[in-house]
Amino acid sequence: MSRAKGTADGTARGTDTHTRSDSAAPHAADSHDLIRVHGARENNLKDVSIEIPKRRLTVFTGVSGSGKSSLVFDTIAAESQRLINETYSAFVQGFMPTLARPEVDVLDGLTTAIIVDQERMGANARSTVGTVTDANAMLRILFSRLGQPHIGGPNAYSFNVPSVKASGAITVERGGKTKAEKATFNRLGGMCPRCEGMGSVNDFDLTALYDDSLSLNEGALTVPGYSVDGWYGRIYRGCGFFDPDKAISRFTKRELHDLLYKEPTKIKVEGINLTYEGLIPKIQKSFLSKDVDALQPHIRAFVERAVTFSTCPECDGTRLAPEARSSKIGGKNIAEVCAMQISDLADWVRGLDDPSVAPLVAALGHALDSFVEIGLGYLSLDRPSGTLSGGEAQRTKMIRHLGSSLTDVTYVFDEPTIGLHPHDIRRMNDLLLQLRDKGNTVLVVEHKPEAIEIADHVVDLGPRAGTEGGEVVFEGSVDGLRASGTLTGRHLDDRAALKPSVRKPSGVLEVRGATLNNLQDVSVDIPLGALVVVTGVAGSGKSSLIHGSVSGQDGVITVDQTAIRGSRRSNPATYTGLLDPIRKAFAKVNGVKPALFSANSEGACPTCNGAGVIYTDLAMMAGVASPCEECEGKRFQASVLEYHLGGRDISEVLAMPVAEAEEFFGAGEARTPAAHKILERLADVGLGYLTLGQPLTTLSGGERQRLKLATHMAEKGGVYVLDEPTTGLHLADVEHLLGLLDRLVDSGKSVIVIEHHQAVMAHADWIIDLGPGAGHDGGRVVFEGTPAELVAGRGTLTGEHLAGYVGG
Numbered sequence: 001m002s003r004a005k006g007t008a009d010g011t012a013r014g015t016d017t018h019t020r021s022d023s024a025a026p027h028a029a030d031s032h033d034l035i036r037v038h039g040a041r042e043n044n045l046k047d048v049s050i051e052i053p054k055r056r057l058t059v060f061t062g063v064s065g066s067g068k069s070s071l072v073f074d075t076i077a078a079e080s081q082r083l084i085n086e087t088y089s090a091f092v093q094g095f096m097p098t099l100a101r102p103e104v105d106v107l108d109g110l111t112t113a114i115i116v117d118q119e120r121m122g123a124n125a126r127s128t129v130g131t132v133t134d135a136n137a138m139l140r141i142l143f144s145r146l147g148q149p150h151i152g153g154p155n156a157y158s159f160n161v162p163s164v165k166a167s168g169a170i171t172v173e174r175g176g177k178t179k180a181e182k183a184t185f186n187r188l189g190g191m192c193p194r195c196e197g198m199g200s201v202n203d204f205d206l207t208a209l210y211d212d213s214l215s216l217n218e219g220a221l222t223v224p225g226y227s228v229d230g231w232y233g234r235i236y237r238g239c240g241f242f243d244p245d246k247a248i249s250r251f252t253k254r255e256l257h258d259l260l261y262k263e264p265t266k267i268k269v270e271g272i273n274l275t276y277e278g279l280i281p282k283i284q285k286s287f288l289s290k291d292v293d294a295l296q297p298h299i300r301a302f303v304e305r306a307v308t309f310s311t312c313p314e315c316d317g318t319r320l321a322p323e324a325r326s327s328k329i330g331g332k333n334i335a336e337v338c339a340m341q342i343s344d345l346a347d348w349v350r351g352l353d354d355p356s357v358a359p360l361v362a363a364l365g366h367a368l369d370s371f372v373e374i375g376l377g378y379l380s381l382d383r384p385s386g387t388l389s390g391g392e393a394q395r396t397k398m399i400r401h402l403g404s405s406l407t408d409v410t411y412v413f414d415e416p417t418i419g420l421h422p423h424d425i426r427r428m429n430d431l432l433l434q435l436r437d438k439g440n441t442v443l444v445v446e447h448k449p450e451a452i453e454i455a456d457h458v459v460d461l462g463p464r465a466g467t468e469g470g471e472v473v474f475e476g477s478v479d480g481l482r483a484s485g486t487l488t489g490r491h492l493d494d495r496a497a498l499k500p501s502v503r504k505p506s507g508v509l510e511v512r513g514a515t516l517n518n519l520q521d522v523s524v525d526i527p528l529g530a531l532v533v534v535t536g537v538a539g540s541g542k543s544s545l546i547h548g549s550v551s552g553q554d555g556v557i558t559v560d561q562t563a564i565r566g567s568r569r570s571n572p573a574t575y576t577g578l579l580d581p582i583r584k585a586f587a588k589v590n591g592v593k594p595a596l597f598s599a600n601s602e603g604a605c606p607t608c609n610g611a612g613v614i615y616t617d618l619a620m621m622a623g624v625a626s627p628c629e630e631c632e633g634k635r636f637q638a639s640v641l642e643y644h645l646g647g648r649d650i651s652e653v654l655a656m657p658v659a660e661a662e663e664f665f666g667a668g669e670a671r672t673p674a675a676h677k678i679l680e681r682l683a684d685v686g687l688g689y690l691t692l693g694q695p696l697t698t699l700s701g702g703e704r705q706r707l708k709l710a711t712h713m714a715e716k717g718g719v720y721v722l723d724e725p726t727t728g729l730h731l732a733d734v735e736h737l738l739g740l741l742d743r744l745v746d747s748g749k750s751v752i753v754i755e756h757h758q759a760v761m762a763h764a765d766w767i768i769d770l771g772p773g774a775g776h777d778g779g780r781v782v783f784e785g786t787p788a789e790l791v792a793g794r795g796t797l798t799g800e801h802l803a804g805y806v807g808g
Contacts, residue, residue: 032109035076035410035441039105043070043698044470050459052076054109055408057432057442059455061481061488062473063730064702065465065689068445069414073115075102076443077412080113098623111441113410116397118418125198126160129388130338130381133371133399138364139381140190143334145357147327152188157327157334159197159319161189190324190334195312199319202288204280206260208306212249220248223283224302232282238269239276318382335382341775342368343377370402374431375424378518378539378775389561389723391419391538395428402431407439417448418727421537421756422801425450447730449492453478460488466657466689491731496738496759498787498806503530503745503765509550509719516548517541518779525784526550528719528750530765531741535755535798536782539774542754546721550752557717561724564704566696569600569611572682573654573692576711581674582665586650589669590643597650603640605631646670654693658682661692681710684743686736702728719750726757738763758805761798762787769798 033054040048045067052058060068082099130136140154147157155161167184191197206212214220216237219228226232237244241262242255251259262278287303311317318325318335325333329352337345346368352361371377374395379388388396394416401411416432417425429451436442436456446452458481460474474484481489506529514522519541526532534542551558566575573579583594596603604610608628612635616624627633634641634651641649646669648656656664662679665672682690685706690699699707705727712720722741726734734757741763744751753760761767767790769783782796790796791803 034109035111036106036108037071037075037104038107040071040075041103042074043067044466045070045075045103046470048461048470048472050472050475052441052443052459053457054111054441055436055439056456057436057444057454058457058459059452060443060445060459060461061447061452061730062461062469063465063487064686064700064706064728064733066461066463066469066730067471068461069700070470071459071461072412072443072445073117073414075104076107076110077113077115077410078102079104079107080110080410081115083110084112098618100623111408111410112406113412114401115412116394116401116416117412117414118394124386125384127385128338128381129379129383129385129396131160132385133367133396135364135367135381136338138360138367139334139337142352142357142360142364143327143329145360146329146352146354147334148329149327151323151327156188156190157320157324158190159199159324160191162191162196163187163189163193163321188321188323190320192312192315192319192321194314195319197319199312199315199317200309201312202284203308203310204283205306205308208302209260209279209283210248213247215247216242216244221279223279223306224299235269235274235276236279239267241276338382339380341377342371342379342381343775345381346372346377367399370399373402373427374398375420375427375538375774378773378778389419389543391417394418398431401435408441410441410443411435413442413444413446415446415728416444417446417451419538419724419756421535421797422450422758422805423797424538429454447728449731452481452488452492460484460486462487464689466691468689487732488730494731494759495805495807496762498762498791499765502786505530505766506750509553509750511545511549514545514549517544518775519544519548520779522779522781524768524781526752526768527766529745529748530750531745531763532750532752532766532768533755533761533764534752534768534770535761536770536778537774537797540770540772540778541780542770543723544779545770546752546754547723550719551721553719555717556719556721557712557715558721559705559709559712559723559725560721561705561727564696564699564708568695568697570696571654571693572658572687572690572696572707575696575707576678576682578675578678578692581672581678582650582653585665585670585672585675586643586645589645592643596640596643597636599635603636603650605635605637607631608635610635651693655691657688658690658692659688662688678710678714681713682707684713684740685710686733700728702733713744718748719752720744722751722753722755724755725753726755726760734759758802761790761802762806767798769796771796771798 035052035054038049048071060072062068078099079102082101085093085096085099088096128136130139140157143157144152144154164187165185167182169180170183172179172181195201209223210220211222212220217228221233221236241258242251258278260278260280262276264275264277267274267276287299288307320335325335327333337348340348346365349361349365349368371379376392376395394414413432416428420428425448432442432444433454444451452458455478458474458476458478459472460481462469462471462473463486473486474481474489482492483489505527508525509528510525512523522545534546536542547558550556564575573582583597586597587594593602595601599610605628607630608614612628612631612633613625614628616626618624631637636651641651643649645653646664653661658679662676662683664670665675665679682688687703687706687710690703705725709722709725725737729737738760741751741753755761764787767783767785767787768781769790770780771778771782783790783793783799787802790799791806794800794803
């Protein structure tokens with residue numbers, strides 16, 4: 001652009017020219033209004049090319065497993081994060097997770113991506129809602145400035161910092177001379193010394209650790225992994241602190257103390273130098289330092305049998321030392337403040353009027369108000385983060401982004417309406433629109449019609465799942481989706497009708513005086529032999545009632561939202577136990593050992609150790625995975641692939657989809673009833689398209705939950721408890737789920753479902769509605785009866801929304 005210079009007149013003319021050319025043509029910087037994706041092939045995507053408008057709300061729909069997460073998370077968000085990581089030095093990148101470039105030809109117009117996914121928060125016993133959102137950090141600073149009596153800095157109020165005292169000689173140099181002086185060091189931490197900041201103490205039932213009528217040589221120890229011939233058993237037998245042939249009941253006080261509590265001591269056993277430690281500290285380090293849910297099933301069963309957890313008598317479960325509990329603001333100490341419901345705590349913080357901490361109070365007040373705004377005002381800051389549901393964890397992660405001043409950022413959400421009552425979904429929609437209106441690009445993977453309807457742009461993937469999906473079947477407006485005839489478009493306006501008749505219960509399961517969490521002395525009769533739906537707004541006490549009073553009983557099978565754990569070596573066949581009967585069938589027909597047909601055992605390809613790929617670590621660069629040339633990615637030795645069953649080798653069987661494998665093992669030479677039964681259950685939960693050998697790490701959230709449901713269906717029990725089974729399910733799949741629940745009830749089982757989806761409510765035989773609100777405003781049964789009675793009465797929030805849904 002030419003610009004006159006030198007005179008005032010020239011400058012004015014130059015400015016004038018600038019204005020005219022701007023109005024004539026848009027600035028080059030304003031032309032980047034699209035995120036362009038060309039040739040995306042991640043997971044099951046089939047060369048997908050789309051253009052997504054920036055600064056708009058785009059919703060991605062499609063059946064579970066159609067490729068939504070592969071496109072949004074594994075392609076767009078992953079590449080954005082990788083490019084940001086590349087801006088750091090190689091030294092810093094060495095400490096960051098290494099991300100490979102996604103399988104895509106062109107990705108253009110990306111902005112910084114902030115991912116808010118469904119991953120459950122770490123269930124570390126020291127992690128609470130306050131610690132994961134930084135609200136605790138701000139409260140600790142507040143108490144260190146205003147708390148009376150003053151006891152020290154912020155660490156004095158932290159239950160994760162122990163008090164430390166030390167004294168000794170230090171060397172001081174003065175005037176060229178060195179002199180030894182005595183010094184004392186004292187650091188006050190907030191950790192309760194009795195429970196070490198855990199809030200609970202554990203006690204051991206010694207009868208579960210050993211049989212005292214036996215000697216060690218006779219196998220007295222009953223702890224998993226401590227058998228007579230095992231390594232630990234040999235250490236205890238050969239340590240020399242007691243006679244291994246003497247029955248434990250005849251041990252002296254000293255010998256029993258050495259067996260159970262002895263401090264770490266260097267010893268020599270069978271010529272090897274090692275450290276001996278008493279049984280109880282050993283178990284505490286190896287089993288109790290981990291999250292109980294993460295333990296292997298047999299070890300978890302032992303811990304639940306042998307260890308009792310009770311509230312710490314010294315800190316009364318607050319986790320804090322006496323000094324931290326003695327320091328107060330307005331008559332409340334930090335433990336009492338953290339135990340308050342967040343909506344009440346926000347009011348308490350607003351009442352603090354001290355100019356010296358005004359910025360801190362404003363920031364803390366904003367964080368707490370965000371909790372209330374997002375519908376989590378019923379939580380307290382001392383709630384362990386591992387007890388949050390998937391939806392609560394996701395919304396807790398959203399807190400830090402709500403008041404952010406950043407604009408032109410891409411926010412990526414994975415089903416933000418999970419765990420939300422229809423009443424709360426409206427509030428979530430408002431928050432997503434707020435983020436968009438600040439000038440951000442919002443990408444949402446979603447199944448709920450109420451959330452799809454607010455989209456500016458919709459991308460529908462399909463037409464089906466797995467290998468039958470991975471294509472864009474529609475792109476455009478919500479109205480265009482309705483008229484498009486795709487699976488999502490056809491089901492978008494689906495409304496389940498109330499059942500004309502409901503089942504008569506065969507009995508009742510009594511719950512009396514339930515007071516867990518916010519439950520207010522709830523007594524309720526849950527019908528058996530029927531489909532019972534427990535509903536209510538998020539935080540009303542549904543999970544507290546069912547998991548607290550029903551789940552632990554004999555004959556009750558609970559399918560909750562905890563994540564499936566598994567490496568890339570795990571697949572649906574190993575997870576469900578399907579591989580065992582298949583291996584035995586191969587071994588029987590060919591007259592060889594079953595272990596040959598395991599890629600994790602004797603049959604593994606020696607070059608890649610049964611992984612199918614060779615991984616090359618490139619330090620701070622993304623590692624490279626190349627298919628193994630020896631086995632061509634089949635994971636087995638060539639000699640193993642010469643053995644056949646029904647004309648197929650083991651690698652061909654693992655490459656079969658569930659539906660094809662169900663036919664294969666159902667008849668003919670390959671007929672294997674044990675395998676067929678498991679495959680039937682997988683097909684029943686709508687996973688017919690999954691291949692048997694697909695790594696668990698590639699499954700979507702909805703697929704993992706249904707895989708878990710299929711596994712639990714094999715267990716012997718009369719009552720099934722399902723926690724939000726529609727999570728991650730497409731509208732079309734909800735129909736299959738209702739059919740499956742009906743089949744379970746018709747086979748004589750009782751099914752109790754904690755659910756927010758109106759289609760499931762409408763299909764129920766009996767509804768128990770909790771409320772009326774969340775937190776201390778909930779915890780009461782506000783309705784018991786049939787769906788028709790709930791709709792007719794409209795006396796609760798659920799009743800109003802269900803009536804609107806069924807057109808009542």
